[in-house]
Amino acid sequence: MRILAIETSCDETSVSILENKKILSNVISSQLFHSEWGGVVPEIASREHLKNIVLVTNKALNKAQVSMNDIEIVAAASEPGLIGALLVGLNYAKAIAVSKNIPFVPVNHIQAHLYSPFIEHNIEFPYLCLIVSGGHTLLVKVDDFFQHTILGTTLDDAAGEAFDKGAKMLGLGYPGGPMIDKLAKTGDKNFHKFPISVTKDNEFDFSFSGIKTALMYYLKKLRDEDKDETFLNDICASYQEAIVKMLFNKTLSAAKEYKIKNIAIAGGVSANSRLKEKFDELNKSGYNVQIPSIQFTMDNAAMIGITAYFRYENSKNKSYFYRESLNHSAKARLDYVNF
Ligand code: KG4
Numbered sequence: 001m002r003i004l005a006i007e008t009s010c011d012e013t014s015v016s017i018l019e020n021k022k023i024l025s026n027v028i029s030s031q032l033f034h035s036e037w038g039g040v041v042p043e044i045a046s047r048e049h050l051k052n053i054v055l056v057t058n059k060a061l062n063k064a065q066v067s068m069n070d071i072e073i074v075a076a077a078s079e080p081g082l083i084g085a086l087l088v089g090l091n092y093a094k095a096i097a098v099s100k101n102i103p104f105v106p107v108n109h110i111q112a113h114l115y116s117p118f119i120e121h122n123i124e125f126p127y128l129c130l131i132v133s134g135g136h137t138l139l140v141k142v143d144d145f146f147q148h149t150i151l152g153t154t155l156d157d158a159a160g161e162a163f164d165k166g167a168k169m170l171g172l173g174y175p176g177g178p179m180i181d182k183l184a185k186t187g188d189k190n191f192h193k194f195p196i197s198v199t200k201d202n203e204f205d206f207s208f209s210g211i212k213t214a215l216m217y218y219l220k221k222l223r224d225e226d227k228d229e230t231f232l233n234d235i236c237a238s239y240q241e242a243i244v245k246m247l248f249n250k251t252l253s254a255a256k257e258y259k260i261k262n263i264a265i266a267g268g269v270s271a272n273s274r275l276k277e278k279f280d281e282l283n284k285s286g287y288n289v290q291i292p293s294i295q296f297t298m299d300n301a302a303m304i305g306i307t308a309y310f311r312y313e314n315s316k317n318k319s320y321f322y323r324e325s326l327n328h329s330a331k332a333r334l335d336y337v338n339f
């Protein structure tokens, strides 16, 4: 089964070719120029996808050494995401499916992050998946394919946003996560204690606004006192430590409460060195933590393709993907009930 998968939910135009679960190519074109505006501009993102989608598809086909004639299934991210951006990939995928009369599999982008650990290894059910990126922060218990429960989500910013907004206050540019990570390497994480908010209604929810506000007041105080030395690396290390602690502590408590030993982490923030270090330590105490390599953990089409494969394989009604699925629309927001 040759699959062509497309991801255009935010600022990555990505196309992947798979032979069943095996990734033959995974081409990702990142729209780095959004940094000029300090964040992703939806309108520009859509236009850029439109410009690149054919080029990226041809590159993915070439890399995989297959032609469009060999494609038997086409898949695309359908929700959640920036609506204009999603429409580009979805429309293109539907056009391919209709013209070739092959199945079209719409894929939920969050589910794709959930199953991304299967690209490189197998992970045993049940497992906990911590999805942390610029757009989402979710802790999910996965019992089987397409059987999952959201244990917690963020009450305010996504984890990546907390890094990006902190970096902006520190004058470090966008995206801020990699810069904070880099500077924190030579900083003292115990230099300043940023508060970790308690989430009263659900202990597995996350909240980053307290940490962010504390940084804002801390920097204001420094300015008011006219301090010359800014201790930038130490501030980065302390700020990062608070975010990582929030993510790590909640995941570990959920693992203990549900007696789950398998943990996966997905999304761009999983590249964070301190987060990796903390979770690596867990591997020494009987847990099995898996973090996909960066090309499969950031937004990418390979994860869309493997999720489409599982969805199609597990479906008892394959004709759905020749008819009803073609009426599937895009959704900007994550539908917490149906996802
Ligand atoms: O999954 P992703 O590539 O894309 C979207 O969210 O669309 O995640 C990007 C996010 C950004 O917020 C970025 O600052 C953060 O991941 N990020 C990091 C690191 N690398 C990327 N955050 C902390 N440490 C990093 N090393």
Ligand code: ZN
Pocket (backbone or CB within 6 Å): 109, 113, 133, 135, 267, 298, 299
């Ligand atoms: Zn994502």
